[in-house]
Amino acid sequence: MLFPVTYRVNARGHMEVGGCDLADLAHEHGTPLYIYDEDTVRQRAAEFVAAMGDAGEVLYSAKAFASPAFLRIVAEEGMGLDVVSAGELHIAAAAGFPAERTYFLGNNKSAEELELAYRAGCTIVIDGAYEFELLRRAVPPGSRARVEIRVSPGVKPDTHDFISTGQLDSKFGFSIENGQARAAVEQALAHDRLELVGIHSHIGSQIFDLRGHVAAMEVMLDLLGGLKRDLDYQPQCRGAGGGLGIAYTRADDPPTPRDFVETIRGALAAGTAERGLKAPRLVVEPGRSIAGPAGVTVYAAGSIKDIPGVRRYVAVDGGMGDNIRPKLYGARYEVLKVADPEAPATETVTIAGKYCESTDILITDAVVPPIRSGDLLCVPATGAYCLAMASNYNGMPRPEVLMVKDGRARVIRRRETLDDLLLTEVF
Ligand SMILES: Cc1ncc(COP(=O)(O)O)c(C=O)c1O
Structure with a gap:
């Protein structure tokens, strides 16, 4: 399309x-003039949400394009939101986007951003060890921030190196390969101001071959299997990121939003059953595939x-x-x-x-x-x-x-x- x-x-x-x-x-x-087609935004968003059904949640990744009018439309279609800065959170607030449906990501969140995100009621996706300390200051004693841990599963998808994020050599996330992911989960579970609700990964963007997502799910479920076995911990949510590619030329033939969600849902259901794990709620966060076309x-x-x-x-x-x-x-x-x-x-x-x-x-x-x-x-x-x-x-x-x-x-x-x-x- x-x-x-x-x-x-x-x-x-x-x-x-x-x-x-x-x-x-x-x-x-x-001119130049940018023109968005409301029906396309609604149709793409609705396809993601319908494919997800009651298995979890679909967030729109605001970094693809954020304006209050646009965000209002995706909110009306039942999506949550992924933001990566105080600025995106501010735009979302101007759109009246519900903060409890907003996840705050980013590899170098400031103390002020973490405090804003916590106060607004967002789920915070922790991306580096420094955030544990900052969150201790942002969250008052006796309270807990809802957090996920962003993990780098070590999977290289079929996309440009500059938009691959899930490999070991990446500024994003805690690596499974070197044990940092496991250590971060343990640190979050022991933290007195955090409630660890999920484990997140995002392997890259403009991905056509969904096998990368299946491979990432396998690696992530192995991690979850170890967490259950050793720590008796099972997360409520499994954030599988965004990344569905779109057609930029007539030669491109990307999978549909339904293909994307069903493939990841299928991998989660099969992989958890195989490992005797309770299936967590699935969270995906597409951006390009909603705003792009x-x-x-x-x-x-x-x-x-x-x-x-x-x-x-x-x-x-x-x-x-x-x-x-x-x-x-x-x-x-x-x-x-x-x-x-x-x-x-x-x-x-x-x-x-x-x-x-x-x-x-x-x-x-x-x-x-x-x-x-x-x-x-x-x-x-x-x-x-x-x-x-x-x-x-x-x-x-x-x-x-x-x-x-x-x-x-x-x-x-x-x-x-x-x-x-x-x-x-x-x-
Ligand atoms: C963590 C995270 N989630 C979601 C997205 C959205 O990806 P896309 O626009 O390819 O769906 C990105 C994009 O870079 C990202 O870094």
Whole structure:
């Protein structure tokens, strides 16, 4: 699924999402423009929640894209939330997101963040030994914070090294391999201000091959087997992380949310039965697979530069400041002409951004129909980890964001102005 569920080519031959003509939206709201399709967000969220049933909980991972309007929608679909900073918790609070359905993760939480998370009533996922000390200060005597321990299961999934997190050499979690995970569990159980409710792992992101999750579950259940045998401890929850991949090009064929949840549920049920363990509640935390396919970006083509015998550069009015993924992880995208998305692709061009970096390239060697300056171009599958990582590099205001549904578009984040660039400056 490369496009939002409501995508179609309308009677004018234009791209349409959520019943809105993308050319009309671009003319009215300007470019670059990020557009989220509400039906896609709801459908993806609902598929995860339905597949989970009463076996556990599905959290939306706010790092993929967090805005109050977006978070309200995932909350309405029955999801919990995973946040990694006081900032994400603040955005969630502005959305009225229930704190008791919020988990606070992160590899270097500050004392202030831990105190905020505890006071708000979040479950805190401990990622390093330093947090035990900080939590002793954050939690008053006689009280206990609900915590999980994040474990690194030593499994390498089929994804880019930069988004693999479950291997021994990782800044995330306590390793099983070197005994630190077991020691952390013992420390949490002995801690007078903590209630250890779960054991968590997250092996990486943009994963297509679900066997990585099955392998991680096996390793984690071996750990749980040892905890039951030696410490008579069985956790209430097993956090299995996020990581379901999405299609960025038509060639990509990722598993569905249902496949993802059912595979992990199946591995948990079979693995606990085999080991004589009580099945803990399963918690998963997808981000990309909910926000990613729901979002598209519309740019306007500007300067077109031919370097004979080398390449043609088509520059758009955004780039690495709103989508750093091609340069951060070598991510691949497709581009379509908003006014004629099905035009035959006859040329190979490189879609460049407008930032003063030669690495500011959105798509190298895109095969496209002829593009002229002024054409509107759409890049699909940009809902996750694009705006979330957006910057004001080169003094560029960040784009406007729309939520579309049933032919109506509402602004959920206004375009930044030049004056916004000065808001935090002290003269
Ligand atoms: C701990 C944790 N959970 C969940 C996620 C969400 O992953 P994804 O957006 O790939 O589903 C991430 C992403 O990096 C993560 O680090």
